[in-house]
Amino acid sequence: MIDFYALTSPNVQKIFIMLEECGLPYNLKPIDVWNSEQFTPQFTKINPLQKVPAIVDSEGPGGMPYTVIESGAILIYLAEKSGRFMPKDAAKRYDTIQWLMVQMANVGPMCGQLVHFSKYAPPGQDYGHGRYRTQVNKVFDVYEQRLTSQPYVGGDEYTIADIAAFPWLRNIALLAIDLSERPHLKAWIEKIEARDGVKRALARVATVKSSRDNATDDAKDRFFSRGKYALA
Ligand SMILES: N[C@@H](CCC(=O)N[C@@H](CS)C(=O)NCC(=O)O)C(=O)O
The missing domain is CATH 3.40.30.10 (Glutaredoxin)
Structure with missing residues (x-):
């Protein structure tokens, strides 16, 4: 257990x-x-x-x-x-691991700092806020670009690279992110949200x-x- x-x-x-x-x-x-x-x-x-x-x-x-x-x-x-959720094929497995690391090293820390400077830091933090807003926008653009040519973050199948990125990238309201020019990312968020396992998980989080x-x-x-x- x-x-x-x-x-x-x-x-x-x-x-x-x-x-x-x-x-x-x-x-x-x-x-x-x-x-x-x-x-x-x-x-x-x-x-x-x-x-x-x-x-x-x-x-x-x-x-x-x-x-x-x-x-x-x-x-x-x-x-x-x-x-x-981890491909058996070596190249696909390394693609998955790389994009898991992209999430861990970039998406999580940059989004986390943006939320900190927008919600929890004392007023007057324009430098920190501006810096992390730019970093977050850059990383959202990288995912939009990646999802333009393939259905999932790691490649052609749903993997832990999607599972790692989804909870952060769906946080568009909190991050004040605009998806209107990121249609592939928007479609990917909706696709992951529609999975039964994801729905069960988010329902459990809500409790x-x-x-x-x-x-x-x-x-x-x-x-x-x-x-x-x-x-x-
Ligand atoms: N790199 C870690 C980050 C974990 C993390 O930041 N957890 C937060 C959740 S909000 C936490 O427990 N913070 C408590 C603290 O920093 O005192 C991971 O991906 O697991």
Whole structure:
């Protein structure tokens, strides 16, 4: 059985989608990051970075319990465990891994910073906001371009490269992104949204309770490593 440490953010949604798509059973272990639950000694033992998602598989390699952190690594682990959503052909597999890395290194961090500077930073952050808005627009253009000539991010089949990118790229309202000139990306979002496994996953995410809308100032400062939590 897989223990899945989670809340509701896009990086966590990837794992909900993968688990539901693969039909792998899991115990949901909510970690309310808006209530500082990521900082407990018990959770820090599972993920020293104090972030969700993380999984602990009681039947890992060699039949032993195994912990995986970082959403991209969790997707690869679950793809290998289930034999799903990772092509067998070597070139297609490397295409999938490359585009998984594009998501992990570019889409997630740039979108995350844009959301931070638009929603959570104090006013007067025009430089940070402008910089991340440009980076996000660039990366959306890269996906639009890629999806112009192929149906899925990795190539001709649905893979973990799509599962990784979808929760971030569908976030157009939060990111204030315009899709009118990105028709292929828009069609891809609608195609992924229509999958039964994705619908099940997003319905499950909607049931997870989070303190996000009433987090204390102290919990927010700790989450964002600012104020008395800033390190020199
Ligand atoms: N690169 C990580 C990022 C994980 C991440 O940023 N998780 C956020 C979810 S909002 C978190 O747990 N933040 C809590 C914190 O930074 O204290 C992944 O893809 O798994």
